[in-house]
Amino acid sequence: MSAVAECPICTMPEPLLAVDGFECATCGHEWMTDPDPADAAGEVRDVNGNLLADGDDVVIIKDLKLDGKAGGIKVGTKVKSIRLIPGDHPIDGKVNGRGVLIMADKVKKA
Numbered sequence: 810m811s812a813v814a815e816c817p818i819c820t821m822p823e824p825l826l827a828v829d830g831f832e833c834a835t836c837g838h839e840w841m842t843d844p845d846p847a848d849a850a851g852e853v854r855d856v857n858g859n860l861l862a863d864g865d866d867v868v869i870i871k872d873l874k875l876d877g878k879a880g881g882i883k884v885g886t887k888v889k890s891i892r893l894i895p896g897d898h899p900i901d902g903k904v905n906g907r908g909v910l911i912m913a914d915k916v917k918k919a
């Protein structure tokens with residue numbers, strides 16, 4: 810999300826902000842800020858479709874098993890100050906002091 814925007818044509822950084830995207834001050838090329846939000850890195854939504862961000866608190870909505878470890882994460886467990894990472898389990902958080910990776914459809918924004 811916070812990657813530096815650059816012109817896809819001439820690769821000049823720091824384009825001008827246009828109405829619904831960017832405009833390159835160097836070559837005049839215009840492009841949209843987010844052509845496919847669903848695939849953009851950092852776009853992680855909870856089970857209700859709310860956008861999650863680094864530092865959010867989420868609540869577990871389904872009992873989760875932790876691979877190869879005893880115990881698990883119970884429904885209603887709050888995971889504070891999550892961090893978003895690329896991959897199938899995009900939510901990186903800590904539960905009872907243990908680092909866990911959680912799928913986005915197993916949580917709701919707290």
Ligand SMILES: [Zn+2]
Pocket residue numbers: 816817818819820821833834835836837838
């Ligand atoms: Zn350009």
